[in-house]
Amino acid sequence: MSMLKGTRLALALGLSTLAAAPMAAEAADELKPVVFSLDFIPLGRHAPWYAAVEEGFFAEEGLDVTIIPSQGTAQVMQAIASGTAQFGFVDLPGVVLAQAGGTDIEMISVNYQKSPYAIFSLANGGDVQDIAQIEGLSLGSGAGSITPKVIGGFMSQNGLSASSLEIVNVAPPARASALLSGQVPAIEFFVMAKPGLEKAAKEAGTELRTFLLADNGLELYSNGIGALGSYLDENPDVAEGFVRAAMRGWKFTLDNPEKAADHIVKNVDGLDHDVVLAEIEVVRNLAVTDDVKEHGLGWFSPEKMKTGVEFVIDNVGVDGTAPEAGSIYRSEFLPEPAILP
Known part of the structure; x- marks a missing residue:
């Protein structure tokens, strides 16, 4: 597992003399500590958050941000609900399920405009390149994963039999080998796994096929910044500053992938610079859409939010009271003016 070496921004940027030390200490006292939870261990896809720290964007908003890892959506939600983290990289299905369970977490940005759910196969195996090929497919997945339910809902929307x-x-750790050895004709993974799988397929003398549901009609927002509604009520200026700095980190990463890769590799042990660059390009496809080019990074449509909430309720299912779409998000913390990619 990659381990964090350091996630806090040095507060005395550019101050090299001893005489400046008291000033640096005073500046440190003025910064508000904030914890941000990733959705997983730190990987190349998370470069924008480290760029925002290392480039000083959070500090310019008066925030001293610490980034912590997690082991998935449920753990992010727990960190936010318990106050371990003030903000987290949550996804829309997770927020719907959390609110149904009584946890008041709301989304204040959407960074993955496209959902990362993907079906991977090999040219000499399942060779999935069309939606019709999913019907009757044997798919390697994990017990308890919601992804098969998402895929099933997607199939139903397109007139296919989800039960097939x-x-x-x-x-998850065995899926790549199961695919490459032919044990299963296809697997599901987030699309960020594509660079590694593509390399492994090439070494095995074949080609990887990537079927991204979002590129084939799935309208479902995925990850963005989330926080407790009560925290947002009490700290609107912090939330606004956090989102603005984060979106600047995203823009910096998209404009300067090499430098952004340097930043995260500096902070996280075991990351390969080239793999980080490949993952940045994958998330670029998820984050930069025509809507984002027009409205800015992090923006979202209330109509598409409503569609996404209804999709989760109808296909993933909820325990408890299904939330109204309007309770899932707040848009007032998005940057003005918008930060365009």
Whole structure:
């Protein structure tokens, strides 16, 4: 597992003399500590958050941001609900499920305009390149994963039989080998796994096929910044500053991927610079859409939010009271003027 070496921004940027030390200490006292939880261990896809720290964007908003890892959506939600983190990289399905369970987490930006759900196969295996090929497919997935439910809902929307999808229980660490060895004709993973799988397929003498649901009609927002509604009520200026600095980090990363890769590699042990660059390009496809080019990074449509909430309720299902779409998000913390990619 990659381990964090350091996630806090040095507060005395550019101050090299001993005489400046008291001034640096005074500046440090004025910064408000904030914890941000990733959705997983730090990987190349998370470069924008580290860029925002290292480039001083959070500090310019008066924030001293610490980035912590997690082991998935549920853990991010727990960190936010318990106050361990003030902000987290949450996804829309997770927020719907959390609110249904009584946890008042709201989204204040959407960074992945496209959902990262992908079906991977090999040219000499499942060779999935069209939606019709999903019907009757044997798919390596994990017990408890909501992804098969998302895929099933996507199939139903397109007139296919969701019940025809055969789920083969394969733990995430074993999925790549199960695919490459032919144990299963296809697996599901987030699309960020594409660079590694593509390399492995090439070494095995074949080609990887990537079927990204979002590029084939799935209208479902995914990850963005989330926080407790009560925290947002009490700290609107912090939330506004955090989102603005984060979106600047995203813009910096998209404009300067090499430098952004340097920043995260500096902070996280075990990351490969080239793999980080490849993941940045994958998330670029998720983050930069025509809507974002027009309205700015982090922007979202209330109509598409409503569509996404209804999709989750209808296809993933909720325990408890299904939330109204309007309770899932707040848009007042998005930057003005918008930060365009």
